[in-house]
Every structure is written in structure tokens, then in C-alpha cells.
Amino acid sequence: MLRQPRLRLGYVPQRLHLDPTLPMPVGRFLDLPRRWPDAERAAALAWVGLGPEIAARQMAGLSGGQLQRAMLARALLGRPELLILDEPTQGLDQPATAGFYRLIETLRAETDAAVLMVSHDLHVVMAASDRVICLNGHVCCEGTPTVVSAAPEYRALFGAGTGGAMALYRHHHDHAHEGHEPAEPA
């Protein structure tokens, strides 16, 4: 993989395991590893819909949705050109998930950042992406959502009837491509 030099990257990890021995207020978390002026921190928090008073609260005391937004605020602080989100809504309930996706959509519309997202929420993926890469241990198929959802490989994985929208979290079965062995389960 090639990485453009000086690419400004914003990254939101899948989950943040906070060791209980590590006290970490939200404001300090936003300043890792670089420190930012107070105004920029407050602006980033406002972007993701959090008030400035949350900066003094401990990360461990946040709800799942707040934690996810705090991590997004931190990723936005560097004014990223590429925002990488790794299953950002895992562990969130339905309204929080919907809210988070709306937030990503707003961000993409109002900043220049490209968004690379890993997700199992197929309806969101198909509705909001420019380009989809379907992974099942290997690159299964790729293209625009219409191309992917029509691809035979994709239909073999998720079935055609539901249009992918009702697919379960885990793939039901593996299938072989010509010249490829099905990937071993990890």
C-alpha cells in the first residue's frame, strides 16, 4: 500500500480499551499526541455534538455514543484529509448508530476529508458510499454500490432477495472465485 507523504490522517479505532488504572479526562485525550489550543478542542467537540463541559469528564465514564463521538472529535482535530473509521458503530444502540452515521454524512459534506469506513451495516454502506469493497478474507468484489450489489459474488454471500439489507453480521458460507481458494477462517 502506498501512503502519500504528509497525508493528514484521522483514525477512529474500533474500540478503545481503557485500562482502569489510567485516568484520562476527555480534554487530555483530545490532546494526544499533539496539544491543541482550547478553541480548536471546543470546536471539534461542537462538531460532533458534544458540549465543552465534557472535556473535564473521565473517558471511562462516557456512554458508548459519547465515547465514539469523543474519538471522532480527536480524529478531526488534525483537519484530516482521510478519515478512517473502523466499525465505528459497533456496540451502539439503534438511535446512537443512526445519529453517528448522520454525523459522518454531515462531516463529509462540510469538510474535504475522504471517509474510509469498515462496516457491517450493509444498508448504510450501500446507501452512502461512492465505492464499496466487499471483503470476505479476500477482496470479493468492488465498485460502486450498484455494481457491487449486482455482482454474483456479492449475491452468493448475502443473497439477492433482501438486497443485502437483511444480511447477518457473519457470512453464512464461503465461496470460491475462479483461480482463488476460499479464505481460511481466521
Added chain:
Amino acid sequence: MLDDFLLRAVLAGLGVALAAGPLGAFVVWRRMAYFGDATAHAAILGVALALAFDLSVFAGVLVVALLAAAAVAQVTGRGGMASDTALGVAAHSALALGLVAVSLVGDVRADLMGYLFGDILAVGRGDLAVIWGGAAAVLALLAWRWAALLTATLNEDLAVAAGIDPGRERLVLMLALALVVAVALKVVGALLIAAMLIIPAAAARWLARGPEAMAVLAAAMGVVAVLAGLGASLRWDTPAGPSIVTASAAVFVLAAGLGRLRRG
């Protein structure tokens, strides 16, 4: 003024406490307690090596502690976190092997207690220079790498995305750990070095609301433990190293009580 053995003891203890506190915070955050133990126990092997080749004990311990830290990190992977069985094997083997090696090298039976439990009242001016030099190096290293270390401790993927190499930060911590072990051997002894790392940092956790505050508080609590422990040792004629550790345990209990009160 440095002629007074008690003054030298106090200064030596303070040097160790100031370096061990902030480093101990990382040991606690990264769950490296057993890792610290294994490195500290390997110090005895370093002593044997120094005696055999007529090196300075500090140099022997520093080299062996570094090698031990690197070896244990290799075996357990991910920088010595987790895998307590492998670390238990390493920690106790290092200690036993060191004791056997020291006994083979020569007639040091009398000194053995000093290496195991420290001999802070016998600290000379040269020792003092080594202790403060080592402590200053550890603090400088931690201050220089602080933001990167903290980010890598919080989440390694997050660190990589920010252009930080978590492997390098692990090496920095290993180097700091080996330095603290070499510096603290004379003060609290191989068996109790890990206590000086863990107990003040754990006590600080009860009162600190941020990582920097916890590191500073850990150093401060170590200082209190050294002063109280040495005072108690003088008054009741108890061994100095274990008295210091006992005092830090008392500080931990007090901090826990205070923390509960504040939260409750």
C-alpha cells in the same frame, strides 16, 4: 556534608523514588508488573557477571536487565503485557539463576543479602552520583517521549495512525526500566525494586484525575515513603529497604482511604 551516611541514604532513596514513580505509572497502565519483576530479578545475574569479570555492578546489572527485558518481551510478545505464566517462569528463573551464579563466582555470601534487600545505608558518594545520574536519565527519557508513550499505551493503532512506532516506545520503556533496576538495586534490592515501581503509582491512582498528575503524585508518594521508611528504620532498627516498601504500602492504604472519601 555528604559525609553523613544517613544523608547519603536519604538522597539515594529520593533519587530512586523520583524516577520510579513516573516509570511505575507506565508499568501499572501497561500491566507490566510481572515484567518489571522479571527484569529486577535478573539484576542478581548482572551482579554475578560484574563480580566474575570485575566490572562495576551498575554496568553489569544495566546490561543484564536490558537483555532480560528484551528477552522476556520477545517471549511474551507485545512488550511484556499479559502472559503471566511465561513472565512468572522468567522472573523466578532469573532470580534463582542469579543466586546460583553469584555463589559460583566467589565468597559473597555475606553480600548476598545486600543485593536482595538493598544496602542503602552503605551508599557512597560514587553510588550517589550513579543513582542521580541514572534517575535523571530516566526522567529525561520519559519527558522526551511522554506524548508518544502515552498514546501508544492508550491504543497502539491510534499511535500508528499518528505516526508513532509503538515498538520503539516499548524499547524506550525497557531502557528506562533497566536503568531504574540498576539504580535501585543498592537502595531496595532486587526483590523489592518492583514494589517501588508499582506501589507509589497504584497509590497515586486513587487521587489523580489525569495521567500527568498520576505520574507526579507517584513520585511524590515515593518520596514520602522513602523518608518515612528511613525514619522508621532508624528509630526501630529495622532493615531499610523493606521499611521503605512497608511505608509505601502504608501510603497506598492512606491514599485509598482518601480516594474513597473524596469519591464517596
